[in-house]
Amino acid sequence: MEKLYQILALAGVIGYWLLVASVTIRVVIKRRAVSVSLAWLMIIYIIPFVGVLLYFLFGELNLGRKRAERSQKMFKPYGEWFTQLHECQAHQPTLLNIQLSQIHDLCSNRTAIPALCGNTLSLQDTPEKILRSIIDDIESAKDNIRIEFYIWQNGGLVDAVNSALIQAAKRGVNIQILIDSAGSPKFFRSHWYGLMKESGIKIIQALEVNAFRMFFRRLDLRLHRKIITIDDEVAYTGSMNMVDPLYFKQDSGVGQWIDIMVRVTGPTVNILAAIHAWDWEVETGERNLPSFPLCSIEPNGALHPIQVVPSGPGMPENLIQQVLTLAINQAKESVRITTPYFVPSDNLLQVLKMTAQRGVLVELIIPRKNDSLLVNWASKSFFSELLDAGVRIYQFGGGLLHTKSVVIDQQYCLIGSVNLDMRSLWLNFELTLAVDDKEFTKELYWVQDRYLSQSISISPSEWEQRNFTHRMLERGFYLFNPLL
Template sequence: MEQFYHFLTLAGLAFYWILVAGVTLRVVLKRRAVSVSLAWLMIIYLIPFVGLIGYVLFGELNLGRKRAERAKEMLAPFTQWFSQLDDCHAHAPEHFGRHIYRIDELCNNRLGLPALSGNTLHLQRTPQEILNSVIDDIESAQHEIRMMFYIWHPGGLADAVGAALIRAAQRGVDVKLLLDSAGSPRFFRSPWLGQMQEAGIDVIQALEVSPWRIFLRRLDLRQHRKIIVIDNTVAYTGSMNMVDPAFFKQDSGVGQWVDIMVRLTGPTVNVLSAIHCWDWEVETGKREFPPLPECKLSPDQAQHPVQVVPSGPGMPEHLISQVLTLAINQANQSVRITTPYFVPSNDLLETLKMTAQRGIRVELIIPHKNDSLMVQWASRAFYTELMLAGVKIFEFYGGLLHTKSVVIDEQFCLVGTVNMDMRSLWLNFEVTLAVDDEDFTKEMYELQQGYMNQSHPVVLQDWAERPFYYRFLERTFYLFNPLL
């Protein structure tokens, strides 16, 4: 009997090391950033068994067979729909500013998606302003409402939005609601799901979390977009989930979440509607396209070109990351960034350092306290390197600064759902707007200045005197930064 157990032990060890060897080969042969491969190898070898399971669950971009097949088949027809926008008057690259011109080239060549002029944009800064505006637009809806969020958390004004949607559905408006399964568990356990379905609202769980599928699809691949489209005439996107901050994560110790949304009218609305159609088809297999926008512009109408930049499985890889790098590299005077989660790739890190080193003012505003301690410590691992290059870092003390924004030269900006981490830039379904509208950009810059007024600058000399255990935690979580 003892010999039998001895044999089982040896056989188990042999099987384990065969698995380790196989996964090691997979990691080495998989084309990706070297830092990501090294981080996975470290985890696999330093944390026996758990590292292997972690790689199976989170190591590769696995959307699931059905969704992956759909996404692959969808690219050509959606690219064809996008490419029709090239022929409308709203696509006028000869009138584009220098910042958006190159971004239009990139997105047009990779996805067939051009920047479009003739938009109006309104920056909404408070949850009350945002949610009341959404309710008013829902009450005015006549035909169709499309909504998509990572988080829907019942409570406060979010419930008023839900009630407005139910009333809209009861008067015959077609309402489609797509919510991420992992981000909105409280909604799916609440009475709101049944009430909405009873009213005729089509509610779909995106990337459903199920114990039966944990080895079939990557669990941390999430639907992170925030989009509302009403009658293909009004749209919203930005950083805010469908939550009332006064009723959301009150016990997390980071304060209320601080967010923005952008309310749009004009041809870009139809593009955001098409992005919702893309995600709807990924989940349901049902294909719909919005109508092509009215693209006639009067000669005296302001241009205000906007480039919608989507990313995620099935779409051209790293498109938002490329747009971000291209925008920062075009800066002549200043770059100011707000982000809740700052764990940059090596490429983005070098871009920020090089921009500061060529004399551009680079300012980074991030929350002092974060709802993810791992991200908080990993972010701080980059402080010294950035400050030595000339980047100015500010820690925000007014809550969890969740706004995702980049302002270039006080003339051009990026705003949307994208965090400055590799999960957002490489993995999740995300969307950002590249906006060539100087008045709107000045509003965004002033908002960022307000955030800076509630922040403390990180001083290099003081930072160098931080305790040893700070440095230990920073370096520990820095090793995991490609996976955060």
């Protein structure tokens, strides 16, 4: 019997060794950032068995067979729809400034989505202003409403949004809502979910989470976009989920969440509606492309060009990071960034350092308190490098700063759902707008000024005096970079 145990033990050791060896080879041959591969190898070897299991669950970008097949089939018809936009009057590539022109060339070559002119933009920077504006537009809807969010939580003015949607459905408006399954479990158990479905609203749990699906799709792949389009005439996007911050995560100890949204009219609305249609079809198999935009622009009117930049599985890889890199590299005077979660890729880290080292003012505003313990500590592991390079880092003390924005030279900006972390840049379904509008950018810059007034600057000399325990926590949590 003892010999049998010895044989079984030896077989187990050999089997585990073969498993680890095969996973190691798989990690190495995957084409990704070296730091990510090294971090995964450390997790696999430092945490026996569990490390291998974590890699199988979270190590690779696996959309699932059905969704992957749909995405492949969809790329051609959606590409043709986007390509038609290049012929419309609102497409004026020769009139774009050099910065947006290069972003336009990158996006139109990789996704066929061009920058379009003839838009209007309204920056909304308080929850009440955002939600009441959304309610007013829903109450005016006549034909269709498309919505997608990561988090939908009832309470406060969100209940008024729910009521407005139910009333719109009752008067015959076609409403399609995509809500991320993992981000909104409470909503799907609420009475509002039942009431909205009974009224005729089509509500889909995007990327549904259950134990069975973990073997067929990466569970932490999430729908993180925030999009509302109404009658293909009005759209909203930005950083705020469908929540009223006065009723959201009040016991998390980080304060009220601080967000912004952009209200858009013009031909860019149809592109945002097409992005929603893409996500809807990936999830359901139903095609419902929006109407083609009128594309008219007023003679001698302001152009207000916007480039829509989507990312996610099935779409061109790494596009948003490329746009970020391109925009920051073009900066001549200043780059100001706000993000709640800062765990940058090696490439983005080097771009930020190099930009500061060539004399450009680089400012990074992040929340002092974060709802993610892992991210809170992992982000601090980058501070020394950035501070040494001349990047100015500020910690916002007025709540959880959730706004995702980048202002370049106070001339143009990026605004959307994208955090500066590996999850947003590599994994999730995300959306950002590149906006070439000086007045709008100036408005956003003033909002960032307000954030700065509630922030404390991190002094390089004081940062170097942090204790040994602090440094070890930074390095320890940094190991989990691939999971953040």
